[in-house]
Amino acid sequence: MNFVISDWVVATTNEDEMLHGYIESIDVLQGIARVHVIASDRETAIGKIMEVSSQDVKKLPISEFDIEDQVKSLIDVALTTRDEQWFNELSAKLFAIQNNSAKRGERDVFPSYYHNRLGVDQF
Incomplete structure (x- = not known):
């Protein structure tokens, strides 16, 4: 194994x-x-x-998630499984991605959409 x-x-x-x-x-x-x-x-x-x-x-191979929507989807999974440690890690990753995006000005070019199991919510 x-x-x-x-x-x-x-x-x-x-x-x-x-x-x-x-x-x-x-x-x-x-x-x-x-x-x-x-x-x-x-x-x-x-x-x-x-x-x-x-x-x-x-x-499955471990892959790095650096796209905001992917991290948000994983946060949903962490909340569903009640994995607090993973939730904290993902939240820190999301915060870092959002800070890097804001520094590069990508938020002005691309709208941020959050996709979840219930539908699409726009921030």
Whole structure:
């Protein structure tokens, strides 16, 4: 196993359904990972924890988010999962992005739109 709890992963179930989510827990003895599903081929699996074989789990690469809308979407996820530490990290990242944008004058050129699960809100 090359993953740990909280890693973002893609997995395949025994029924050949694709899951995208993060590791909630790992049972090393049975070779099972429990994945909190955020996207799936099967709509009813979204938001639930699914057990998958550890060999069917692939860790997603860590990527740097430097676009304001991406960070805001991740803040939504942090709030949903009640991860205070991640929320604080993302808030600091958002503040840094907004300060850099203001210094370059990009806010005058591009309007800032915030996309969330409920629709589009303009600041």
